[in-house]
Amino acid sequence: MKIRIIGGGPAGLFYAYLMKRDNPAHDIRVFERDPEDATYGWGVVFSDIALSFVRDIAPELYEAMTHRQVVFDEMAVVHAGQKVTLAHNTFHRMARIDLLKALHAQCRKVGVELVFACKVEDPAELGECDLVVASDGANSPTRSRYQAHFQPQLDVRPNLLAWYGTTRLFAALSLIFRQGDEGLAIAHAYQYSPTHSTFLVEVDPATYQRSGLGAMSEAQSLSWCEKVFAEDLQGVPLLSNKSSWFRYTIVTNARWHHGNLVLIGDALRTGHPSVGSGTRLAMQDSIALFQAYKTCGSDVPQLLAEFVKIRRPGSDALQQAAIKSTEWYENLAPKMQLDPISFAYDYLTRSGRVSHAEVRRRDPELAAAYEKLHPGLDVA
């Protein structure tokens, strides 16, 4: 098959790799707007389950990824100045640039052609081909071009985020809630390499307004965050990588393909950073599109219908969980009075999918502490 891929993020690269590894006769080219070594942001997080998908279908990529990872078992919720540890939450973390490098290397090994610093303005530029894959990210220009067909829904969430890094190492995946005079600021912090941590800061619109963050320069915003999280950073500075404030957009599309053009990854649907599942969702799309080819062969209309059939249920379920998690962070005011144990418990059970029995199984210490504070609790 002649396949052209717009966007060299995890979704496009992984799909290119799976197809070319399967059949070296495929003619596959990936066009990436940015230069090879460019990346935004810092690290990415994968749960154990997320990585098992990669291990099952591409053990050699899994191997290359694990060499570049750090793995820790612990989570921590810091509220009212107190840290509550949540046990048995294993997360694999790695630098986004390392993930991309691992994918570049695997793609090159099997003969995928990677074209960097090449922005595709219009899929028609790509000439005749069997399949065009638009994996061009959450703001997908390809999706916008055909928006009358795809009917995307762009749900811009109210909270504001800024994605910093730091050399202060947060071994536990830490959620830090700091309430100051100007309002509430939340940090999602985790070590992702031997030397660096991601430090994603989230504020609600009222805090953003009161603190004047909207009128501050990038450097002033960074120093505001350093002050708010001074106790956590312990004098270690935050690092910026074009870290300006943005609102997260939850993307859904009524239609997933148009002629021989298909959307995958963030172009198709986004999760939310608070559940750390965007890269997992993107790579699962690549697997599903590959599996659809294995079932239907090169009959493009059939394979695209199969892709939607096998992928839509899982994708919708995970996105719903991401939306619930997003809403939890957006409605924290009534919860700020909770004691640190009850607050951490509320966090753990926020999706509605974790029962008290499950908390007892996962983290008996937290369940016992919560039961002590809530003696009337029905623990049956």
Ligand SMILES: Cc1cc2nc3c(=O)[nH]c(=O)nc-3n(C[C@H](O)[C@H](O)[C@H](O)COP(=O)(O)OP(=O)(O)OC[C@H]3O[C@@H](n4cnc5c(N)ncnc54)[C@H](O)[C@@H]3O)c2cc1C
């Ligand atoms: C603040 C923040 C934190 C996050 N944290 C995590 C996390 O911890 N764990 C996690 O799993 N996910 C996380 N994500 C989400 C994750 O980054 C994305 O879900 C994931 O990268 C999606 O992969 P993708 O390949 O679909 O898109 P992207 O990674 O966005 O890749 C799209 C690519 O397309 C290129 N492109 C765009 N337009 C064109 C064009 N016209 N021509 C050619 N190329 C083009 C872009 O340059 C880009 O390289 C986070 C996202 C944000 C915003």
